[in-house]
Amino acid sequence: MKSIVQIIQERPWVGWLIFGLTVVVVFLAGLLATSIMERRGETAALFQMVKPIADWEPRNEVWGENFPRQYQTYQSTLDTTFRSKHGGGAMIDHLEKYPNLVILWAGYPFSWEYNQARGHYHAINDIRNILRTGAPNETTLSPMPATCWTCKSTDVPRMMKEKGIGEFYKANWKDWGDEVVNPIGCQDCHDPKTMNLRITRPALIEAFERRGKDLSRATHQEMRTLVCAQCHVEYYFKGKEEKYLTFPWDGGTSVEAMEAYYDAIEFSDWTHALSRAPMLKGQHPDYEIYLTGVHAERGVACADCHMPYRSEGGVKFTDHKIQSPLNSIAAACQVCHRESEATLMDNVYSRQDKVIELRSRVEEALAKTHIEAKIAWDRGATEAEMKEVLQLIRHAQWRWDYAAASHGGTFHSPLESARVLGSALEKAGEARVRLAAILERRGVKTPLELPDISTKAKAQAYLGLNMEKLLAEKKEFLEKVVPLWDSRAAERQGKMNAD
């Protein structure tokens, strides 16, 4: 048998062939090994400012000139078509869908109008349109303090800088009507020089400070949740005059800890028009409930699911169309979960359905409780008899609201929501046990025949609300006052452009 050298001597191309094959094989092996071992580093987020952005610049379109992808996706939050089995597209009228809520909020403007939350882009319009901000004009005030603007606009940090935080809050809502005009956007979460995430709302920083935590030490991944926690939390307006935005977290963020906080300072948002209970209105404790769920436990930030990474023309960026992850399951969920879209959607809905079932049971029980308490008062129940009942109602409804008012809580932490709703059911039941005895003592047979509150209109009529008047006043406000606000703002912003 010839040696390889002999063969190569006779046919030199064989040598070249072997050499060439070796090169190819080694090259392919190298490619293979690289493709296995490589951990693709996140592309560094390089950017070049086309036009520098001023500190506290509120106009999203100015930021957008530098960041077209982020701005375009942000703009698309205008589209609120939501892929949901509960029906998408139009904004849901919660009072129409769940008329018991009218009863639960009797004596409080939420019983007038309460709609599904829409995208950040709509924040200014929605707060102007909603009945509970009233119809202020030159001579009348809004029933709301300026604190209500805090989470609605990129103009807020600018105004706080100009007026001072305390002064900003304690004005009337109408006072800043021509100043606060740009909806939630870039400036709320980003530093205009470095684009780093930053906290612009003092309440979150102050709440952390009171618990001995320094927010400036938060990691980038933590900030991807904390910028949302500036607003998506439970809060109240502290002080009769000051209306200082405050998070009730001093004892912790659990439903029990916040309840204890409010009890200790004897705070109540309003006195219930039927039961006369000193009520708490839960805001949207999204962050607090999220903390109790598995995604938080696994280090998943709000932005991971609500602002997943996208890739366009080889550029990776964060999708600024903040929306339900169900609208982008592939980008949001399937990064971690290997199940099909349909399965993941079913998984979300099956959890939500179970919690919503419990929530509806509580709403039913609470509506009965308020009405029974009203009858008890009407029949001469004494303060002493009712004291414990009112406290049970306060706690039951607070717990219900903690679970109900949170955006997405039924998915963020279904089990914690169910636990809290269960405790609400128990407390409402205890209140009703006492009410049954009080009523029976006065010859009122229980269970009572309840009034017809099967639609929003019927429930509002039961409360004697003059909805026509409220709607007419609001209409006039929107037609006469709001255009003035807008033209003054446009003039001011025109000057900003000229500067």
Add this chain to the structure above:
Amino acid sequence: MKSIVQIIQERPWVGWLIFGLTVVVVFLAGLLATSIMERRGETAALFQMVKPIADWEPRNEVWGENFPRQYQTYQSTLDTTFRSKHGGGAMIDHLEKYPNLVILWAGYPFSWEYNQARGHYHAINDIRNILRTGAPNETTLSPMPATCWTCKSTDVPRMMKEKGIGEFYKANWKDWGDEVVNPIGCQDCHDPKTMNLRITRPALIEAFERRGKDLSRATHQEMRTLVCAQCHVEYYFKGKEEKYLTFPWDGGTSVEAMEAYYDAIEFSDWTHALSRAPMLKGQHPDYEIYLTGVHAERGVACADCHMPYRSEGGVKFTDHKIQSPLNSIAAACQVCHRESEATLMDNVYSRQDKVIELRSRVEEALAKTHIEAKIAWDRGATEAEMKEVLQLIRHAQWRWDYAAASHGGTFHSPLESARVLGSALEKAGEARVRLAAILERRGVKTPLELPDISTKAKAQAYLGLNMEKLLAEKKEFLEKVVPLWDSRAAERQGKMNAD
């Protein structure tokens, strides 16, 4: 520059070096590619029978001669040391831990004694020891039918073969005392020739047939759950005489579907000694609750977590120490979950704690309801007044028991458990609202001063139970009757060996 052929001509070892390196590189590339693309097939479960096993062989040690690893791990279920924050080692006395249960089961033998389930190895001893099987002797019967043996022993399929299924069930429990002596084991789930999984208990097959499903078409992975579902389910004894073991699944396996099934046939396990409600005793609907959880949804079988694969001396086998996966997190959980042992353990307990909190609220409410109903009867409440109350009590306690009696339900499906417990709380509350009115009408002030039922002994004393008598009778039974059973069984099994 010299050509490669010239170099090789001058120094032939260079040619060999290049050739050798090529061979090495190609070989390594091959290894690498193989190691990447290979999906390690499961080692075929080859076995060689040392000694053939007869059909319906009940003795686990006979099977064990052929399958030492499986048998040894099975034997270790003798050890019930359970790694749990709730305390391990000794069998938990549930009545001592949750004295409300004594009240919930008033008039039913569960109020005498109810202990934590132990390993399969203990099944025969535990059913002999428990007070509710009574103290039968030559002249007296057990209060229980032979149906109670069905899930306790490998002797059951043999006896059903010998006596017939219906005849097996309808005997008295004591009738098979010397026949049913080998605890749950090999024969219950395996075919002695092929070791394939098989269903040996007719109730499961019958329940599937009634729903038009053919169990013989189940896949191996499904069988790894279904063999457990022979016993770990909700069931009842159908027929006053027949006591035929039946699963109430004709309308489905949800808590509502089974409740509707029992209501439709007007079945009740007993009449409550205090409230006189027609009660249902939930068995252990482990399979039913598991079906509603995420592990079932993802195709995970009972055996995947409770009998994970182990490897010993290169042999892969199924661990037959059936136990809490918390005792073997690495083998059971970390196959899929990448979190640390401590994290996974916390995750399990945090879910369980929330459900147990709700469960305790329901127990508290139910105990009050039964006692209030008793006072109502004592004060002359009428059947008409009480009718709705009793139905509410029946449903509330059934729903509680569905969630409470299930082994591991608080983890298998925490949210479904919470949903069901929430509905129990609502129904108990509704019952108490009606009871408050009934009591008040008779001048009884509510809320009532409740009796002291803070310990098992106090709760049993409140019910007027003569525990000393029950314990003395059981002692005599264990000392006099059981040894007879064992010696007769030994004699019979000795003959089997001689055959």
